[in-house]
Amino acid sequence: xxxxxxxxxxxxxxxxxxxxxxxxxxxxxxxxxxxxxxxxxxxxxxxxxxxxxxxxxxxxxxxxxxxxxxxxxxxxxxxxxxxxxxxxxxxxxxxxxxxxxxxxxxxxxxxxxxxxxxxxxxxxxxxxxxxxxxxxxxxxxxxxxxxxxxxxxxxxxxxxxxxxxxxxxxxxxxxxxxxxxxxxxxxxxxxxxxxxxxxxxxxxxxxxxxxxxxxxxxxxxxxxxxxxxxxxxxxxxxxxxxxxxxxxxxxxxxxxxxxxxxxxxxxxxxxxxxxxxxxxxxxxxxxxxxxxxxxxxxxxxxxxxxxxxxxxxxxxxxxxxxxxxxxxxxxxxxxxxxxxxxxxxxxxxxxxxxxxxxxxxxxxxxxxxxxxxxxxxxxxxxxxxxxxxxxxxxxxxxxxxxxxxxxxxxxxxxxxxxxxxxxxxxxxxxxxxxxxxxxxxxxxxxxxxxxxxxxxxxxxxxxxxxxxxxxxxxxxxxxxx
Amino acid sequence: xxxxxxxxxxxxxxxxxxxxxxxxxxxxxxxxxxxxxxxxxxxxxxxxxxxxxxxxxxxxxxxxxxxxxxxxxxxxxxxxxxxxxxxxxxxxxxxxxxxxxxxxxxxxxxxxxxxxxxxxxxxxxxxxxxxxxxxxxxxxxxxxxxxxxxxxxxxxxxxxxxxxxxxxxxxxxxxxxxxxxxxxxxxxxxxxxxxxxxxxxxxxxxxxxxxxxxxxxxxxxxxxxxxxxxxxxxxxxxxxxxxxxxxxxxxxxxxxxxxxxxxxxxxxxxxxxxxxxxxxxxxxxxxxxxxxxxxxxxxxxxxxxxxxxxxxxxxxxxxxxxxxxxxxxxxxxxxxxxxxxxxxxxxxxxxxxxxxxxxxxxxxxxxxxxxxxxxxxxxxxxxxxxxxxxxxxxxxxxxxxxxxxxxxxxxxxxxxxxxxxxxxxxxxxxxxxxxxxxxxxxxxxxxxxxxxxxxxxxxxxxxxxxxxxxxxxxxxxxxxx
Numbered sequence: 001x002x003x004x005x006x007x008x009x010x011x012x013x014x015x016x017x018x019x020x021x022x023x024x025x026x027x028x029x030x031x032x033x034x035x036x037x038x039x040x041x042x043x044x045x046x047x048x049x050x051x052x053x054x055x056x057x058x059x060x061x062x063x064x065x066x067x068x069x070x071x072x073x074x075x076x077x078x079x080x081x082x083x084x085x086x087x088x089x090x091x092x093x094x095x096x097x098x099x100x101x102x103x104x105x106x107x108x109x110x111x112x113x114x115x116x117x118x119x120x121x122x123x124x125x126x127x128x129x130x131x132x133x134x135x136x137x138x139x140x141x142x143x144x145x146x147x148x149x150x151x152x153x154x155x156x157x158x159x160x161x162x163x164x165x166x167x168x169x170x171x172x173x174x175x176x177x178x179x180x181x182x183x184x185x186x187x188x189x190x191x192x193x194x195x196x197x198x199x200x201x202x203x204x205x206x207x208x209x210x211x212x213x214x215x216x217x218x219x220x221x222x223x224x225x226x227x228x229x230x231x232x233x234x235x236x237x238x239x240x241x242x243x244x245x246x247x248x249x250x251x252x253x254x255x256x257x258x259x260x261x262x263x264x265x266x267x268x269x270x271x272x273x274x275x276x277x278x279x280x281x282x283x284x285x286x287x288x289x290x291x292x293x294x295x296x297x298x299x300x301x302x303x304x305x306x307x308x309x310x311x312x313x314x315x316x317x318x319x320x321x322x323x324x325x326x327x328x329x330x331x332x333x334x335x336x337x338x339x340x341x342x343x344x345x346x347x348x349x350x351x352x353x354x355x356x357x358x359x360x361x362x363x364x365x366x367x368x369x370x371x372x373x374x375x376x377x378x379x380x381x382x383x384x385x386x387x388x389x390x391x392x393x394x395x396x397x398x399x400x401x402x403x404x405x406x407x408x409x410x411x412x413x414x415x416x417x418x419x420x421x422x423x424x425x426x427x428x429x430x431x432x433x434x435x436x437x438x439x440x441x442x443x444x445x446x447x448x449x450x451x452x453x454x455x456x457x458x459x460x461x462x463x464x465x466x467x468x469x470x471x472x473x474x475x476x477x478x479x480x481x
Numbered sequence: 482x483x484x485x486x487x488x489x490x491x492x493x494x495x496x497x498x499x500x501x502x503x504x505x506x507x508x509x510x511x512x513x514x515x516x517x518x519x520x521x522x523x524x525x526x527x528x529x530x531x532x533x534x535x536x537x538x539x540x541x542x543x544x545x546x547x548x549x550x551x552x553x554x555x556x557x558x559x560x561x562x563x564x565x566x567x568x569x570x571x572x573x574x575x576x577x578x579x580x581x582x583x584x585x586x587x588x589x590x591x592x593x594x595x596x597x598x599x600x601x602x603x604x605x606x607x608x609x610x611x612x613x614x615x616x617x618x619x620x621x622x623x624x625x626x627x628x629x630x631x632x633x634x635x636x637x638x639x640x641x642x643x644x645x646x647x648x649x650x651x652x653x654x655x656x657x658x659x660x661x662x663x664x665x666x667x668x669x670x671x672x673x674x675x676x677x678x679x680x681x682x683x684x685x686x687x688x689x690x691x692x693x694x695x696x697x698x699x700x701x702x703x704x705x706x707x708x709x710x711x712x713x714x715x716x717x718x719x720x721x722x723x724x725x726x727x728x729x730x731x732x733x734x735x736x737x738x739x740x741x742x743x744x745x746x747x748x749x750x751x752x753x754x755x756x757x758x759x760x761x762x763x764x765x766x767x768x769x770x771x772x773x774x775x776x777x778x779x780x781x782x783x784x785x786x787x788x789x790x791x792x793x794x795x796x797x798x799x800x801x802x803x804x805x806x807x808x809x810x811x812x813x814x815x816x817x818x819x820x821x822x823x824x825x826x827x828x829x830x831x832x833x834x835x836x837x838x839x840x841x842x843x844x845x846x847x848x849x850x851x852x853x854x855x856x857x858x859x860x861x862x863x864x865x866x867x868x869x870x871x872x873x874x875x876x877x878x879x880x881x882x883x884x885x886x887x888x889x890x891x892x893x894x895x896x897x898x899x900x901x902x903x904x905x906x907x908x909x910x911x912x913x914x915x916x917x918x919x920x921x922x923x924x925x926x927x928x929x930x931x932x933x934x935x936x937x938x939x940x941x942x943x944x945x946x947x948x949x950x951x952x953x954x955x956x957x958x959x960x961x962x
Contacts, residue, residue, distance in 0.1 A: 254733075452659065
């Protein structure tokens with residue numbers, strides 16, 4: 001498209017959202033914030049960044065783009081991990097930013113729901129709920145910038161999934177602008193509704209490739225009276241799985257966090273952030289952070305935790321443990337877990353895998369994959385940690401000490417991914433547990449997903465977005481389009 | 482189709498599943514069990530009943546039917562409430578019964594999942610889990626006959642939804658035979674998997690109109706140590722909503738049942754089953770059955786329940802209450818709730834509504850609808866009860882005393898439904914909370930569902946089942962087909 005031929009579209013977009021809310025490079029705007037992906041891997045080039053202020057404006061923008069066959073890249077906080085919300089380099093795609101749709105529409109205490117615009121920042125949502133005495137349990141590292149629309153589009157995970165599920169499980173209703181620019185008002189707060197196909201779950205996790213989420217009704221929960229954190233040392237990964245079973249049995253839905261950390265991962269935290277005083281890591285191959293959320297009292301939560309840890313020690317799956325005495329200690333223990341990615345970055349370049357496996361098979365998976373990697377990539381250092389409660393491991397690999405890191409990555413990332421994903425396939429796991437596909441893994445997906453599933457996905461994509469204008473180049477190649 | 486022209490298909494089906502497992506009227510078979518719907522409302526006429534024994538056989542049957550453009554009616558236990566699993570009267574549709582696919586494939590204790598054939602009877606699944614120390618929480622009146630495939634196809638609800646969700650929320654993976662006779666093996670036991678559109682949720686609740694569910698991986702839970710039941714008397718429906726909020730706050734995920742019952746509903750139980758000795762009903766406009774499932778001990782569960790009921794009495798939302806002292810008492814209290822439909826049947830004909838409304842708006846909804854019905858249908862008696870914890874009411878209407886009941890129903894059912902559903906629409910509720918649409922409500926759906934949602938549904942149906950052979954005439958009219 002030439003600049004001249006796009007002028008009518010730009011003018012129409014300005015008419016819809018207002019002069020100030022259509023940004024283009026030609027007008028001297030700096031579009032870096034919308035064109036560069038979160039991890040700084042790729043920068044695209046947008047035809048324009050459009051910032052509508054209402055669902056009706058979003059619908060009009062979509063219709064204007066459809067009329068001119070202009071692809072649309074929906075974007076929330078642009079904090080995704082897989083290059084899923086930025087344009088390609090063609091300069092022909094419009095970035096549709098949802099951040100001006102940022103109102104909390106209604107908190108319904110009696111129905112335990114909150115209805116919000118898609119551009120609401122996750123932290124705002126958490127705070128609004130807290131003010132009313134409720135918990136919105138979705139919690140992520142990027143919660144200060146990411147939007148609930150982005151969380152829904154990618155079905156974000158986080159640290160509370162073991163109790164509350166992914167973003168998908170927290171959503172009761174959606175408002176969506178379809179690829180044709182129609183508004184589907186599915187903003188229901190119902191816990192039961194069997195009147196047809198579940199369109200909500202189809203749009204959730206579709207990464208903006210089927211339509212644009214503009215609003216959502218989400219579940220909220222009574223704020224727990226107490227949240228206690230424990231840190232335990234374990235002799236093996238098998239012991240961690242055993243401890244998880246005991247924790248489910250003893251704490252039931254009180255178990256709101258269960259994170260595992262390998263010895264080398266903790267050694268990196270100890271090395272780069274010695275002030276954190278990581279407990280137990282020197283004598284223990286594995287440690288676990290557990291959280292117990294209680295609706296009764298701190299005393300009750302503590303007694304429950306103590307009984308669990310006693311039972312675990314008796315069973316031999318925990319060798320040592322500490323329960324945080326106060327909020328500061330709890331935060332410090334969680335901070336150790338959260339510092340692993342930072343410590344990895346300090347140590348140097350690394351290869352990340354966001355995988356999931358049935359919890360029961362994780363020990364065998366790790367043993368087998370470790371052995372393969374050690375054999376094929378001598379000296380590679382395995383940084384294993386993650387949300388064991390959900391079977392989700394960040395199974396990362398740090399370059400060997402002393403080698404040229406950039407060269408190691410350039411040469412070894414693809415063959416190493418191939419080894420890891422081959423074992424994931426054999427264990428019937430997922431190559432993207434919580435981060436999605438985006439454009440980063442779009443070429444990988446067909447190698448690891450059943451052809452029947454891919455065929456069904458393509459048929460759905462063509463049925464709902466026949467012009468292939470919704471976030472093209474993300475998630476799914478649509479041959480024949 | 483003439484009998485002669487269908488002979489090659491029948492022969493091919495016999496070749497696939499074996500001579501004994503293709504039943505036809507021409508061969509003298511009695512097909513009543515497959516042709517008559519559960520509530521005995523309608524009897525269809527099947528071309529044949531086919532009973533495959535494996536997923537591969539199901540796929541071959543679907544291909545044989547597709548090749549001859551023969552519609553397929555998938556059927557599990559045939560216990561649905563909306564005439565969704567029986568053939569029409571044309572004699573051209575094949576009933577595909579899944580009941581020979583009835584194996585428990587694997588219980589994975591460490592992953593807390595069970596993988597089963599679709600034709601497994603729900604009660605078998607519950608019992609298999611119990612043997613291994615786990616709870617499979619789905620629980621329905623028809624659990625001795627219904628199959629998990631049918632539960633998934635209709636997204637069945639039941640009495641534990643307030644804690645564990647509908648069948649949908651219990652499912653992690655599916656195996657499905659598509660309309661083209663391909664097998665999608667999505668039998669994963671993963672709690673996190675963001676690799677594309679959620680096909681699982683699309684097939685769940687689609688009532689067999691998109692493909693045939695042949696297997697499923699379901700979540701299981703540690704068996705609670707104690708389950709206690711309470712029965713409380715309340716001054717108003719507003720008080721019931723207030724009690725529900727207090728119960729969520731005090732019991733959190735321990736709250737596994739919350740059923741409300743109106744005075745007239747309980748008076749019918751008292752009248753027709755006086756031996757049940759219904760408590761409180763004479764002095765109370767509403768009563769509630771609550772269940773508290775506890776992972777600690779019966780003492781703890783009882784103390785929690787007592788604290789809750791004290792708080793509720795102090796707040797004025799409960800006037801009297803009893804906690805069951807033992808299992809027999811608990812069963813007796815639940816039996817009162819479960820006897821309401823039977824008492825209704827004893828009393829005479831009635832009009833049933835399976836609706837859901839945001840919990841917070843239920844008191845206003847009931848007040849408004851009651852007033853409208855009393856005005857327009859003098860003497861009609863309102864039998865209101867249901868799963869208040871999920872916002873799901875069985876808002877039924879008993880014919881006035883002394884009138885000709887059949888005539889009342891014939892004349893008043895349609896106008897009465899119109900009044901109730903009009904208010905449901907204004908309250909943004911659902912006209913089918915847990916029973917689905919089937920053929921019974923297929924004509925009603927377009928009047929109460931957004932045209933945009935219906936358009937999306939039709940596009941999906943056409944994309945996945947372009948020949949319209951999967952359970953045609955159920956759920957969704959597919960004009961233009």
